[in-house]
Amino acid sequence: MARRLSKRALFKDLGYEPHAGQLAVHLSKAPRRVLASGVRWGKTLCAAMEALAAALEPRERSIGWVVAPTYDLSERVFSQVVITAASHLRHRIVSLKEHEHRIVLRNMGGGLSEIRGKSADNPVSLLGEGLDFLIIDEASRLKPAIWESHLSQRLIDKKGWALLISTPRGKGWLYELWRRGQEQRDPAYESWNAPSWTNPRLDRELIEGERARLPERVFRQEFGAEFLEGSGSVFRYVREAATGSFQEPEGDQYYVAGLALAKVEAVAVSVVMNRKGEAVCVDRFHRLDWGLQVKRISAACERFNNASVLVDTTGAGEPIYEALRAAGCYVDPYPFTQRSKNSLINNLSLLLERRKLVIPRPELWPEGIEELEAFEYSVTEAGSVRTSAPSGIHDDCVIGLALAAWQFKNDPGPSRFIVLPNPWERRKERFQRR
Numbered sequence: 001m002a003r004r005l006s007k008r009a010l011f012k013d014l015g016y017e018p019h020a021g022q023l024a025v026h027l028s029k030a031p032r033r034v035l036a037s038g039v040r041w042g043k044t045l046c047a048a049m050e051a052l053a054a055a056l057e058p059r060e061r062s063i064g065w066v067v068a069p070t071y072d073l074s075e076r077v078f079s080q081v082v083i084t085a086a087s088h089l090r091h092r093i094v095s096l097k098e099h100e101h102r103i104v105l106r107n108m109g110g111g112l113s114e115i116r117g118k119s120a121d122n123p124v125s126l127l128g129e130g131l132d133f134l135i136i137d138e139a140s141r142l143k144p145a146i147w148e149s150h151l152s153q154r155l156i157d158k159k160g161w162a163l164l165i166s167t168p169r170g171k172g173w174l175y176e177l178w179r180r181g182q183e184q185r186d187p188a189y190e191s192w193n194a195p196s197w198t199n200p201r202l203d204r205e206l207i208e209g210e211r212a213r214l215p216e217r218v219f220r221q222e223f224g225a226e227f228l229e230g231s232g233s234v235f236r237y238v239r240e241a242a243t244g245s246f247q248e249p250e251g252d253q254y255y256v257a258g259l260a261l262a263k264v265e266a267v268a269v270s271v272v273m274n275r276k277g278e279a280v281c282v283d284r285f286h287r288l289d290w291g292l293q294v295k296r297i298s299a300a301c302e303r304f305n306n307a308s309v310l311v312d313t314t315g316a317g318e319p320i321y322e323a324l325r326a327a328g329c330y331v332d333p334y335p336f337t338q339r340s341k342n343s344l345i346n347n348l349s350l351l352l353e354r355r356k357l358v359i360p361r362p363e364l365w366p367e368g369i370e371e372l373e374a375f376e377y378s379v380t381e382a383g384s385v386r387t388s389a390p391s392g393i394h395d396d397c398v399i400g401l402a403l404a405a406w407q408f409k410n411d412p413g414p415s416r417f418i419v420l421p422n423p424w425e426r427r428k429e430r431f432q433r434r
């Protein structure tokens with residue numbers, strides 16, 4: 001058999017220079033390794049390189065899996081394995097079945113080593129063989145049952161090792177594993193915690209830009225790699241903000257309103273807000289009977305001293321927007337894309353965090369409070385932060401409130417693509433012309 005594999009030498013051959021954090025992970029011999037690091041830290045690259053190094057260890061035969069929570073993510077890790085092998089280890093490739101996510105390499109001892117890429121969203125595919133190693137990318141997004149019942153079981157027969165890499169996501173099952181690796185609680189475990197900025201190749205300016213743009217909690221979890229209690233939820237201080245009541249229009253006040261339409265469900269929600277940031281009126285409509293609803297909305301706006309309404313539109317010529325306009329409403333469109341939606345949600349989140357808004361008390365607006373508390377964020381495969389209601393829960397109240405609150409935004413910031421005239425100024429003009 002050949003000498004033991006030197007990972008440093010191998011990585012050099014592969015053109016991979018691990019940064020200090022990555023190196024610590026590669027040097028670990030613990031049977032269970034847990035790395036909690038921020039986005040863009042180099043998790044996927046680290047996972048792919050560790051898989052290749054493991055496969056090249058001199059063994060008669062070995063098999064390891066590289067697992068990710070979704071098909072897209074698993075493809076990402078596996079293709080990193082394949083690209084690196086194809087460009088630097090071509091002479092070692094015995095077989096490569098890309099569509100099966102399966103590559104077999106001749107290892108340094110002349111034996112055969114197999115790496116398989118797996119997606120955890122198909123648990124049936126996780127049944128079966130005993131493994132020598134298991135590497136999981138974005139592990140915190142796996143359901144705990146997948147680790148417990150499917151994956152950790154695969155390691156028993158061959159006394160295999162596991163490396164779990166992830167951005168933190170609350171204090172769930174991965175946090176518990178991570179904790180075992182801290183302060184020598186369990187000798188089988190080794191764990192690390194590394195914010196994104198410990199990747200020296202990551203642009204510091206980009207990180208600071210994100211810090212300014214994102215709600216504090218999102219940033220602390222996604223970039224700071226902190227395990228935060230109750231995380232996943234986008235809006236904090238919802239209950240603290242829910243101290244208000246519905247109010248009648250006051251003659252000398254200006255109002256703005258948000259109307260949420262972009263939804264498969266036949267429901268729309270409008271939220272009227274005064275200049276103090278108090279949501280003073282909320283209404284829920286069925287989109288079915290539009291003629292009637294347009295009248296109702298325009299009447300409400302008129303009642304609130306001709307409030308300016310911001311409506312989400314999914315495309316040009318949204319009929320409801322046009323109808324409201326024709327009915328004499330002061331209405332502006334907010335074109336909805338994933339990006340513009342993120343800005344809208346971030347703004348609402350920031351205003352809540354800074355205690356700038358008051359919303360009706362939970363007994364007055366139960367569905368609004370429920371939707372706000374359930375709203376969660378996740379980081380997409382491309383690394384951007386996405387926010388949405390969990391499946392089965394509406395988001396119309398959230399969007400309606402966010403559209404009203406958007407009109408408090410003086411600084412267009414990263415959302416320069418939507419430039420609205422300041423509604424308060426316009427409102428004032430209109431008000432004075434009355």
Ligand SMILES: Nc1ncnc2c1ncn2[C@@H]1O[C@H](COP(=O)(O)OP(=O)(O)OP(=O)(O)O)[C@@H](O)[C@H]1O
Nearest residue numbers: 017018019038039040041042043044045046382383
């Ligand atoms: N040691 C390294 N040498 C060179 N480039 C690196 C290194 N580590 C990471 N990178 C680069 O940094 C970027 C982020 O790496 P990678 O995709 O592995 O990070 P990630 O933590 O998985 O990110 P995400 O949170 O988006 O999934 C990639 O362009 C990658 O090539």
Ligand SMILES: [Mg+2]
Nearest residue numbers: 043044045137
């Ligand atoms: Mg990744």
